[in-house]
Amino acid sequence: MATSTNSIGKNNGIRMSRRTFTKLTALGTAAALSGISSVSAIQDKFPLIESASASPEEPGVTLVKSTCSHCAVGCGFQGKIQKGVCIGIEPWLENPINRGSMCSKGASIAEILNSPLRLKYPMEKVNGQWKQISWTEALDKIANKMKEIKATYGPDSIFYMGSAKVSNEECYLFRKFAAFNGTNNVDHQARICHSTTVAGLANTWSYGAMTNPWNDMRHSGVILFCGENAAESHPVAMLHILEAKRRGAKFIVMDPRFTKSAAAADMYVRFRSGTDIPLIWGICNVIVNNNWHNKDFIAKRTYGFDKWWDVVKEYTPEVVEDITWVPADTIRQVAYDWAFPPRGEGYANCICWAMGATQHTVGTNNIRSFACLSLLMGYAGRPGGGTNAFRGHDNVQGSTDMCVLSHWLPAYYGLDEGSWKHWIGVWNRHAPITYEEMKAKFAEHNGKSLMHVKGITVSRWYEGVLNREFPINQPNPIKMAFVWGHSLNSISEMKRMKEAMEQVELLVGVDPHATIAASLADRPDGIIILPASTQFEEEGSVTNSARQVQWRNKLVEPLYESKPDWWIMQELAKRLGFGEHFTYTNMEDVLREINLGSNVIMMRESPERLKRQQLQCTTECSVFSCEDCQAKSGPLKGEYWGLPWPCWNDEHPGTPILYRNDIPVSEGGNEYRTRFRGPDSTPGNPLSDDGESMLGAAYGYPEGYDEKNSDGTDGPGWKFEIDADFKALIAQNICPSGAGRARFRAWNLPDPVPVHREPIESPRPDLVDKYPTYDDVADHFRVKCLYKTIQQERKNLVNDYPYILTTGRQVEHMGGGAETRSCEYLVELQPEMYAEINPTTALELGITHWDYIWVETLRGKCKVRAYVTERVNEQTIFMPYHWAGWLEGESYADRWPEGTGELAYGDSCNVITVDGYDRSTNMQETKVCLCKVYKA
Amino acid sequence: MVTYKFLNVIEKCIDCGACFAICKDQNKVPHGTARVQVVTINEGRPGEKNIPVSCMHCTEPPCEAACPVKAIYKREEDGIVLMDKNKCIGCGYCGWACPFGAPQYPHGLHGDLKEWEGIMDKCTLCVQPFVPLEKEREPSPRCALFCSTKARLGGDIAAILPVYREKKAIYTSRWQERVL
Ligand code: SF4
Ligand code: SF4
Numbered sequence A: 001m002a003t004s005t006n007s008i009g010k011n012n013g014i015r016m017s018r019r020t021f022t023k024l025t026a027l028g029t030a031a032a033l034s035g036i037s038s039v040s041a042i043q044d045k046f047p048l049i050e051s052a053s054a055s056p057e058e059p060g061v062t063l064v065k066s067t068c069s070h071c072a073v074g075c076g077f078q079g080k081i082q083k084g085v086c087i088g089i090e091p092w093l094e095n096p097i098n099r100g101s102m103c104s105k106g107a108s109i110a111e112i113l114n115s116p117l118r119l120k121y122p123m124e125k126v127n128g129q130w131k132q133i134s135w136t137e138a139l140d141k142i143a144n145k146m147k148e149i150k151a152t153y154g155p156d157s158i159f160y161m162g163s164a165k166v167s168n169e170e171c172y173l174f175r176k177f178a179a180f181n182g183t184n185n186v187d188h189q190a191r192i193c194h195s196t197t198v199a200g201l202a203n204t205w206s207y208g209a210m211t212n213p214w215n216d217m218r219h220s221g222v223i224l225f226c227g228e229n230a231a232e233s234h235p236v237a238m239l240h241i242l243e244a245k246r247r248g249a250k251f252i253v254m255d256p257r258f259t260k261s262a263a264a265a266d267m268y269v270r271f272r273s274g275t276d277i278p279l280i281w282g283i284c285n286v287i288v289n290n291n292w293h294n295k296d297f298i299a300k301r302t303y304g305f306d307k308w309w310d311v312v313k314e315y316t317p318e319v320v321e322d323i324t325w326v327p328a329d330t331i332r333q334v335a336y337d338w339a340f341p342p343r344g345e346g347y348a349n350c351i352c353w354a355m356g357a358t359q360h361t362v363g364t365n366n367i368r369s370f371a372c373l374s375l376l377m378g379y380a381g382r383p384g385g386g387t388n389a390f391r392g393h394d395n396v397q398g399s400t401d402m403c404v405l406s407h408w409l410p411a412y413y414g415l416d417e418g419s420w421k422h423w424i425g426v427w428n429r430h431a432p433i434t435y436e437e438m439k440a441k442f443a444e445h446n447g448k449s450l451m452h453v454k455g456i457t458v459s460r461w462y463e464g465v466l467n468r469e470f471p472i473n474q475p476n477p478i479k480m481a482f483v484w485g486h487s488l489n490s491i492s493e494m495k496r497m498k499e500a501m502e503q504v505e506l507l508v509g510v511d512p513h514a515t516i517a518a519s520l521a522d523r524p525d526g527i528i529i530l531p532a533s534t535q536f537e538e539e540g541s542v543t544n545s546a547r548q549v550q551w552r553n554k555l556v557e558p559l560y561e562s563k564p565d566w567w568i569m570q571e572l573a574k575r576l577g578f579g580e581h582f583t584y585t586n587m588e589d590v591l592r593e594i595n596l597g598s599n600v601i602m603m604r605e606s607p608e609r610l611k612r613q614q615l616q617c618t619t620e621c622s623v624f625s626c627e628d629c630q631a632k633s634g635p636l637k638g639e640y641w642g643l644p645w646p647c648w649n650d651e652h653p654g655t656p657i658l659y660r661n662d663i664p665v666s667e668g669g670n671e672y673r674t675r676f677r678g679p680d681s682t683p684g685n686p687l688s689d690d691g692e693s694m695l696g697a698a699y700g701y702p703e704g705y706d707e708k709n710s711d712g713t714d715g716p717g718w719k720f721e722i723d724a725d726f727k728a729l730i731a732q733n734i735c736p737s738g739a740g741r742a743r744f745r746a747w748n749l750p751d752p753v754p755v756h757r758e759p760i761e762s763p764r765p766d767l768v769d770k771y772p773t774y775d776d777v778a779d780h781f782r783v784k785c786l787y788k789t790i791q792q793e794r795k796n797l798v799n800d801y802p803y804i805l806t807t808g809r810q811v812e813h814m815g816g817g818a819e820t821r822s823c824e825y826l827v828e829l830q831p832e833m834y835a836e837i838n839p840t841t842a843l844e845l846g847i848t849h850w851d852y853i854w855v856e857t858l859r860g861k862c863k864v865r866a867y868v869t870e871r872v873n874e875q876t877i878f879m880p881y882h883w884a885g886w887l888e889g890e891s892y893a894d895r896w897p898e899g900t901g902e903l904a905y906g907d908s909c910n911v912i913t914v915d916g917y918d919r920s921t922n923m924q925e926t927k928v929c930l931c932k933v934y935k936a
Numbered sequence B: 001m002v003t004y005k006f007l008n009v010i011e012k013c014i015d016c017g018a019c020f021a022i023c024k025d026q027n028k029v030p031h032g033t034a035r036v037q038v039v040t041i042n043e044g045r046p047g048e049k050n051i052p053v054s055c056m057h058c059t060e061p062p063c064e065a066a067c068p069v070k071a072i073y074k075r076e077e078d079g080i081v082l083m084d085k086n087k088c089i090g091c092g093y094c095g096w097a098c099p100f101g102a103p104q105y106p107h108g109l110h111g112d113l114k115e116w117e118g119i120m121d122k123c124t125l126c127v128q129p130f131v132p133l134e135k136e137r138e139p140s141p142r143c144a145l146f147c148s149t150k151a152r153l154g155g156d157i158a159a160i161l162p163v164y165r166e167k168k169a170i171y172t173s174r175w176q177e178r179v180l
């Protein structure tokens, strides 16, 4: 464990005076603001910059470096540990991502960790009463029930809801755990936060992740937000964005709501919720019609431009104005800025989004349109450019990479035989297991092994319980569910979910808090909750949104009776008869196992390398630059912070900017993978479905090349060669994943080129027939999914439900809010659930600020405070989604076990959000539905 | 001579509340009392600005002048305005005198803190937590160090002023007219 003690004056033996210390404090701030140059300038003057982060003069206090658990920025901080207790936190000024900064959630970490409201011991609900049970009893009961259900209904009748809040190692073990339990019914938050980003980006150019690091936005010409509110969801990202703005970048925010980010922007564009695609196509339309697009780049590195233009040419600014409510001239202005960044020639622009764009029935298409906007000007793969998906949870990139998902195996391997064999090959090294043995664990259904069939998603797991007509691929309903570090109030259709929670035979909650997994269901028994320790009571690696992997140190031993998640899995595995596959004693070994198999993303960051980086970042501020996160001096010179994947081998510095091909692969260069091939492709010659070459130009090669085996021959060996280090290929500057083309047209998607589709509940009945949603789908991840039927049924809903309901974040709360709503500081800042309503609308409805109001949709209603503000326009109502504890105006606080619970409760907006789901990934639609509002 | 001050580049403050929360973490300030708070003007419309407000450690502190029992004093060596909680009678005069509403008078406390009920508390530049220590700590403004966008600068005025000027200058020149 890397620790540093209070070491003022350690380097030269002189104890600094109070004045020097504070001067440094101020300069530390200055250093963080400016780039490397001023940091080194200060270094020269004050070689003791390290002390700027030393603890106050408290004897016996150790400072332990760690990573914030609240969002995917991945801010570093230092826990102040005294006698094994975390008594507070101090800034970690040398961390290149945040240079000490944190937001209110990060600043409350110690309070959250020490919360007296945490779940303290395993508990079971019996005869309507919560009773304390021992760990042994709890685990025995759970394991026996699992065995019973597997025997009676089959392995697919247990649903495993995993978490993005645990380390990579635990995510990986969780996916492995589900596999050994013989089911693909495993899923987690990534499904409901950025699954559409992954589908959209990966189908455009191979990887589904944020392309450029946070700090890189300092070099952007234009920073364009579309459905992102970083000031509330990723506050420390604003450190870099506002620095870019200061240096001359133009910061444009496009959002249905005038967010806190919009307040900090240069330009704000308000558009109608659910019309992102026409808005982006309008911008593209202006660019192409004016001939501003980057023809050279499009010819060399992309595919399908002409067919794409056939669609996009219809979206003229005037057409778009009618759909989006954005004036045509505003669209032209944004298009001009996008083509000619006002910061100056040579700057690339980036587009950033989060849930505002992903959580739609057309989420995947939204993201595809952003990627096309980036491709159009050739900004993808350049410093300052790229497409930056701001992910949510602290380790949601990692949990996605580890694929706690119902349609993938770790590191984006599919469910086909080859992929299973690849991972079984890795697992076999820990304890013997063969493909046949694994297959025997899975059920067969309709003559097919369910091993190869996508499981049910977290967004609709309750349908797996309630639905009696499984169209194809689920033999029996779900009878038992694990809610393992997942906030249920972030899933829509909560009333149906409540019903499902009351129907399953056993519900198991695993979380540091009791959460609504314990309390939402109104049932007398059949719930067991286990106290998992927090992220700061165990160690492991976490991957932030920018693919930077950081080692999170343990601050203190698990409090109360709480246990690390991996220990719980291990104990269950033992009882279920496959304990030998989970006999790990430390997380380092698990990471090494991950390193073995994660070829697709080349996640080869060894624990040793991660810890070495942290150690270096402890001693000198100038080591990792704030400009590009690269080590500029010291033994790690050249390495990028967090070794962002692909990190090809133990010498590779990491790839901070995806698809950047003007630098060698060995220094972080990268190419679009040659991942896409139509039916006529031959090895070495990938073709699209319409016969065009999918090889792009790379590294001075006139043509690209297909995927390579590690010996240099054509073929996808790089994905499956467990022990290859690819050094020979990389020395020749060959990217083993090939050099392909990014796709304007993705032929395998429901919409190869995205088109506008009105939301299920549209405020514009006149547009529904012109821009209809999808046809109903009979089997969407094992569940039926209605689109057109319900859209047609609700075509004129706007007459009775006149307002658009949209939902989003509050800076003080995170996810379902169980942790943050239990924290006194945060609750003091944000004590109550509310709905934002425009003053004019409020006046019409006779509502005054902070009145109780009802917000009602077809699904139900919420009783909340009215927050009268011009943030929303007259047609829109906004609600934050972090709240729980009330259901349609009635508190169910009494259902929490005594001594747990939260400090602030409110109605959950996901009780009333719409029953629409993304066509590709089953992401829930939370950003558009129709509602009415009246005084309570 | 060192002079401690706060300077806020308000164009950068995003109302994230870190200053508020970390001050509570560091100084264990009880619920209902805040040494630094963010005030938002023009909320929800163009021109929205957030301003973190705390004690400004005035050069000529009106609170000091107003205090009838001389509980408030300005430290000579560094200009930090501190209070002697044992002398304070909780009359609230300093609150009236302060142009920023910095002095707070905690009420409704429980447990150990009961004895400080109604006694003035405000920013001490982290020199003293809510329950005063015998020995003062080094001044080191956690709110500024943790500020998510480095909008809040705190420390010796000679050190932070140049930073403030650099950060502020460009904000007021380039795109500002569009936002204001
Ligand atoms: S309390 Fe108010 S008047 Fe007194 S020093 Fe602080 S800001 Fe100035
Ligand atoms: S300087 Fe310290 S005491 Fe003053 S407001 Fe900031 S954190 Fe609180």
Ligand code: SF4
Pocket: B012, B013, B014, B015, B016, B017, B018, B019, B020, B038, B050, B052, B143, B146, B147, B148, B149, B150, B151, B152
């Ligand atoms: S921490 Fe900084 S950005 Fe956040 S509210 Fe305080 S002053 Fe503003």
